[in-house]
Amino acid sequence: MPTLYAPGAAKATQGPERRLLGIRRRRCHMPWMEDWPTGRIEQASPLVRRLLAPNPSPFTYSGTQTYIVGQGEVAVIDPGPDLDEHVAAIAAALKDERVNAIVCTHTHRDHSPASRPLQALTGAPIIGCAPLSLEDDGPRADAAFDPDYRPDRILEGGDILSGEGWTLEAVATPGHTSNHLCLALREEQALFTGDHVMGWSTTVVSPPDGDMAAYMDSLSRLLGRDDFVYYPAHGPAIDKPQRLVRGLIGHRKQREGQILRHLRKGEGEIPAMVAQMYKGIDPRLHPAAGRSVLAHLIALETRGMVIEEDGQWRIAA
Numbered sequence: 001m002p003t004l005y006a007p008g009a010a011k012a013t014q015g016p017e018r019r020l021l022g023i024r025r026r027r028c029h030m031p032w033m034e035d036w037p038t039g040r041i042e043q044a045s046p047l048v049r050r051l052l053a054p055n056p057s058p059f060t061y062s063g064t065q066t067y068i069v070g071q072g073e074v075a076v077i078d079p080g081p082d083l084d085e086h087v088a089a090i091a092a093a094l095k096d097e098r099v100n101a102i103v104c105t106h107t108h109r110d111h112s113p114a115s116r117p118l119q120a121l122t123g124a125p126i127i128g129c130a131p132l133s134l135e136d137d138g139p140r141a142d143a144a145f146d147p148d149y150r151p152d153r154i155l156e157g158g159d160i161l162s163g164e165g166w167t168l169e170a171v172a173t174p175g176h177t178s179n180h181l182c183l184a185l186r187e188e189q190a191l192f193t194g195d196h197v198m199g200w201s202t203t204v205v206s207p208p209d210g211d212m213a214a215y216m217d218s219l220s221r222l223l224g225r226d227d228f229v230y231y232p233a234h235g236p237a238i239d240k241p242q243r244l245v246r247g248l249i250g251h252r253k254q255r256e257g258q259i260l261r262h263l264r265k266g267e268g269e270i271p272a273m274v275a276q277m278y279k280g281i282d283p284r285l286h287p288a289a290g291r292s293v294l295a296h297l298i299a300l301e302t303r304g305m306v307i308e309e310d311g312q313w314r315i316a317a
């Protein structure tokens with residue numbers, strides 16, 4: 001579940017909905033990145049190709065984008081959902097190229113499951129984020145995760161993957177999920193952002209695995225970088241990305257302020273807060289919005305600012 005915005009619903013309420021979510025449609029200066037068909041490989045830059053999976057939904061926008069980095073010797077980033085059509089399209093795009101690594105940013109089911117059929121086809125190692133165990137009934141259990149993900153190598157922040165003409169560096173970005181990684185392509189000052197930063201929507205941060213404090217820290221980490229362009233897993237490429245990241249940080253701080261104002265008025269139930277805070281969005285997205293509100297409340301609780309009793313949140317005395 002990466003996102004909190006339904007493109008279908010947005011057709012009727014595009015402007016207000018985007019404003020309520022704190023995101024304005026960014027003018028993309030790369031017209032070839034705006035619209036594209038499923039299953040057709042597109043050259044985004046000299047070293048980057050992308051392929052859209054046929055899995056559009058209210059939570060995936062037009063679908064998951066798989067990126068191929070390099071020429072001849074390549075890495076495949078976010079192979080996507082395990083759909084025969086998509087795996088066949090990746091294989092067709094690769095032709096006789098050598099796959100050095102199948103890289104996963106995180107293990108939501110729209111990102112990592114195709115790593116296995118792609119490994120069966122290419123023999124390439126699966127390298128990337130850490131797995132999340134569903135046997136663990138603690139804070140990491142989440143139905144949207146891919147429990148069968150088995151990486152051959154786990155990347156930590158700063159770890160390097162390389163091939164002929166390209167170097168990818170892992171950037172640890174927990175928050176959307178605890179195991180989320182971005183990948184920086186040094187030769188093009190590009191960052192593959194997975195679901196951490198997207199241009200079309202804010203990211204859902206859903207406890208217990210999603211962590212708002214970690215997410216904010218991971219946004220700040222990106223501000224310290226000099227990336228020229230972001231390639232998200234959903235939606236168009238983002239140029240001038242630091243401006244968007246500053247906007248996202250401001251948006252989350254605004255949400256936190258809204259929550260505190262509700263609590264000061266004695267309004268401490270999440271559904272009631274969501275109804276006020278997300279007026280105008282498709283009600284089908286309210287549960288996802290509620291997860292992000294809960295993530296804010298948990299972050300405030302950790303800072304000793306709020307407490308919860310029987311589902312009622314209030315300002316700490």
Ligand SMILES: [Zn+2]
Nearest residue numbers: 001002108195
């Ligand atoms: Zn995700």
